[in-house]
Amino acid sequence: MHTSQSIKTLPVILALLGIAVTGCSPAQQEPAHGPTEVLVRKIEARPAVLDTELPGRTAAFTLAEVRPQVGGIVLKRLFEEGSDVKAGQPLYQIDPATYRATLDSAEANLAALNQKAERYRQLSAVDAVSRQDYDDTMSLLKQARATAETARINLNYARVTAPVSGRIGKSNVTIGALVTTGQAEPLATIQRLDPIYVDVTRSTGELLQLKRDLASGAIKSAGATAARVKLMFEDGSAYSREGKLEFSDVTVNPSTGSVTLRAVFPNPRHDLLPGMFVRARLVEGVSEQAILVPQNVIARDSKGQAVAMVVGKDGKAEQRVVQTPRVVNGEWLVSAGLKPGDLLIVGGLQHIQPGMPVKAVPAPQDHAAGAGE
Incomplete structure (x- = not known):
């Protein structure tokens, strides 16, 4: 009987002894971990060069709208659309008949008044005509000269020429069209593409912070590199030529709180066209302890x-x-x-x-x- 009870209680005693051993030496049971x-x-x-990447748009260096100075029927178009033209190059021929006739009439009147003025000058010298008649004749002669010159200018305007050199776009009128002075639509548009502008915007807050950093010495001016600008196309590729910063607008856009920065880039191959979206990287300065x-x-x-x-x-x-x-x-x-x-x-x-x-x-x-x- 006692032997049977001892056998039954032995596992319990061993379990209690195991718990006691475990509780007494936890450090020996858990492995130690270092840092x-x-x-x-x-x-x-x-030192680090600080630059800023800003979105921008290209714009023509020169933009000129070709408009008629006199009215009439377009007889000829003298250029190829999309070609390069030179300043003074003929572009359109407006029917000159009316303006030529006006000039002929004005020159005939001028010739007659010239002869009359010469006679009156000689007669006035011997008091054969009054001084008043002579003065009136000379006044009419000046008016005739002005009329003839105006007629000559209008005749010249009948041949429309390029106001600037550049690339001309499509023609907005065809042969046979009637054009008038002061019309809303230009005959064509000429844009100078080399060099070309890139306009980007910068928030006033960023500009003020840059000025404060430069004034405090936190950023050192980049010197000769401060005006350098690099350009990237919309697809991420880099434009091969560097530009330079031309000016910062003096007016803040009230709707965006930003100012416009304008850079100019050489564009001899016309890779940049007006209106393209680009990204400009502007070198701002150097932080000596970046x-x-x-x-x-x-x-x-x-x-x-x-x-x-x-x-x-x-x-x-x-x-x-x-x-x-x-x-x-x-x-x-x-x-x-x-x-x-x-x-x-x-x-x-x-x-x-x-x-x-x-x-x-x-x-x-x-x-x-x-x-x-």
Whole structure:
């Protein structure tokens, strides 16, 4: 009887002894874990050229609308649509018959008055005619000269010429069309394409911040490069030639709060055409003490703030709120939150949390930082 009860209670006693052993030595049961290894990069300040990429539109360097100075029937079109024309080149011939007849009449009247004025001059010298008659004749002669000159100008206007050199577009009138002075529609349009303008807009806030940074010394002027502008087409390809900044508009657009910046580019092959959408990269200045970090080590916290992880003085991971106003050469420019000498964690971010002990291992030079490493 006693033997049977002892056998039944033995497992219970062993179980209790096992619990007691386990509870007395937890350190011996759980394996010890050291600090998590992370790849770090020491923050160093270095000079960086600051530029801004802005959307823009191309515009003709010169734009001239060809309009008739006299009315009449168009007899000829003297140019090929889409061709290059020179200033003064004939473009249209308006029927000149009426203007030629007017000029002939004016010249005949002028010749008669010339003869009369000469006779009156001789007669006035011997007091054969009054001085008043002579003065009246000379006045009529001046009017006749003006009338003849006007008729000559109108006859010349019957041949419409190019006001500027450039590329002419399509003709808006055909042979046989009636044109009039002051008509709303131009006969054609001429645009000078080499060089060509690129107009971009910049917010007033950005311009003011740039001026403040330059005044405080946070950004050093780029000197000769400050006016340089590079251009990219809509498909992302780069335009082969550099332009220069011509001017900044003095008026703020009240609806957008922006000003217009105009750059001029050489365009000898006419790769740029008016109205094209492009992106212009403007060199603004040089930051002598720029802190640049890889884009993919910057995350966002629950408040939407940009954050980075660094190794704190106590050897633990520390989360820093940073300010990243722009991207420079594929890296974030950090204006606040990091300083030279900080150990920025660039690898192993997925294994750590703020406050965890970490072991800093220098990242290789060619290390591609990322939160997933």
